[in-house]
Structures are given as C-alpha cells and as structure tokens.
Amino acid sequence: ETGVTQTPRHLVMGMTNKKSLKCEQHLGHNAMYWYKQSAKKPLELMFVYSLEERVENNSVPSRFSPECPNSSHLFLHLHTLQPEDSALYLCASSPGLAGDEQYFGPGTRLTVT
C-alpha cells in the first residue's frame, strides 16, 4: 500500500461505546496529524505528532485520546462521544518541516448515535 490509509472508512457508534480510528502512512514522514471535518466548518486541527511526540493539542475534549506508537502509525481512541462529534476524521502526514505538503488519508466517517 502507498500513501496514507485509514481504517475503518465508516463507523457508527453509540455514546457509551469505545472505538479507535487507525491511520498508517507509508511515506517515511516524521509528522502525523488528526483533523476533524464537519459540514460547513473549516477543517479543525486536533492533534499533531512529530517524531512520535505530541507537539500540538488544540484544546480537544478528553473523550478523544491520540496515540502514536511509531512514526508510521497514529490512532485516535474514542469514548463517551456526543452526537456533535459526528464528522469526517482525516489523518495526514508530512516530512515535518514548515511549509511541507501534507498528505491526507481518505478519512473515517463517524456517526455518533
């Protein structure tokens, strides 16, 4: 596989469930990102990892918990979500320097019921 992959592509979960989103990049990049894309709102950066260390956390609720075990994998652990958390969650990676292009995955469409 090439590029940035995300699983699952679609997820429906209840507010009491616990689930995880997975992202994998095959580009040898050092930085990985989670974004939230809601209808009629700009993409919101949630988390940034550089060389497996979190460098940015944009005041995301604690019900979202990221994990970056190595430079190729990124997870977003979800628990006790709210209906307003329903959105497209995009993962991206980049070499890690300012001005670098970010490469995006196809996203996970999350619906919270």
Next chain:
Amino acid sequence: AQTVTQSQPEMSVQEAETVTLSCTYDTSESDYYLFWYKQPPSRQMILVIRQEAYKQQNATENRFSVNFQKAAKSFSLKISDSQLGDAAMYFCAYNQGAQKLVFGQGTRLTINP
C-alpha cells in the same frame, strides 16, 4: 491567531472556461506558506499548488496558477481550461513555523458541461 477566509461557498464554471477562487488571510508574520488543496467528492484531499511568501513570483502548476498579493493578504487560485475532473471542494490554507495548517471554509466548485 492566523485566520483564512474564503468568501465564496460555491462557484460554477463552464467546461473549458476560466474560474478564480478567492482567499484572504490574516497574519502579522512575514515568512509563511500558502496552499490550495482540492477535495474531490469521496476522494482524498490533495495539494494543488503551494506558494512561499518570500517569493514574489506567482506559483503555477499546469492549468492552475495563483495571484499572490502579499500586502493585501490575498491568495486567489485561477483554474484555466476547466475540466470536469476539477469539480471538488477547494481549500485555501496557511502555514507558518510549525507544522500547523490553518484552513479556510472551502469553496465548492461545479463544472458545467
């Protein structure tokens, strides 16, 4: 904080014609990067074009070019000879320093055959 504004939620153009998408941004920095990303329906977001703020020359990529007006903080995208495959959401984005990208709200572009 940096902000990016795309004032056109939707645009349409006839196939083979030219269309310009608008973007303005707010920053007090002098060195930064600007991007246009394209998100086709149900497909991954990809980079269209990139501009370094210190370069006066406007970036071009085949049918895609930008009009970068640094003093006016304006960064418009011109698509020449529009093709059906250009139909997508287009996002303007700003990057300065660290890896964080700030996105505009997006412009949905429709190509009329």
